[in-house]
Amino acid sequence: MAPIATTADLRKSGFSSREILHHCTPAGSWQRLLPGVVLTSPSPPTRLDRLRAVLSFAGPSSMITGADALVRQGATLPLPRHIHVLAGSNARRAHPWILLERTTRPPVVVERHGLRLAAPARAALDLARRETNPRAVVEILDAVVAARLCSPGELREELGVSSRRGTALVRQALLHLCPA
Incomplete structure (x- = not known):
């Protein structure tokens, strides 16, 4: 998976909106950088x-x-x-x-x-x-x-x-x- 992904692309690859939100919580392993854009890593961007x-x-x-x-x-x-x-x-x-x-x-x-x-x-x-x-x-x-x-x-x-x-x-x- 690419380090930067749109939420639309993540949904197309099988993630539900709920899973995406869960990954982007403070305890999750992803970060929401911009509206609709996610960094799929816990590291600082x-x-x-x-x-x-x-x-x-x-x-x-x-x-x-x-x-x-x-x-x-x-x-x-x-x-x-x-x-x-x-x-x-x-x-x-x-x-x-x-x-x-x-x-x-x-x-x-x-x-x-x-x-x-x-x-x-x-x-x-x-x-x-x-x-x-x-x-x-x-x-x-x-x-x-x-x-x-x-x-x-x-x-x-x-x-x-x-x-x-x-x-x-x-x-x-x-x-x-x-x-x-």
Whole structure:
């Protein structure tokens, strides 16, 4: 059995709703991480467990973006408390440790460790445009380019097709990376 499972999948594999509830009690061997998503282990959830749980919660068209997507692809960045996920416009509501962003323009998906991740240029812009510190924006873009996940030109190209909301600092930081 996979360490992360939805209650619907557990019922399909033969567990009754009552058995699932019993396993998720404080004395049980499982943990409810999110509504409808269970960790089938008594161990504390790892960041990878949480990422998998978020994808199960947000649905099959969702993908991880931002810092988690970049770190999983090789960048060196600090991880925030929340997990940033992109989902379609009909996605479920968010949770306290999930930053759910609805999108009508899903990026290319990169598969790593069984996770659906946003392509580096999109993930970097999703992270950078939420930042209010100009130095932090430069550090994000520098980290992605230094890890050779994408080039300044690919960042500029992604910026050209993405929403303009929150991109003023990102545009300034890109001038630092590749002056026009």
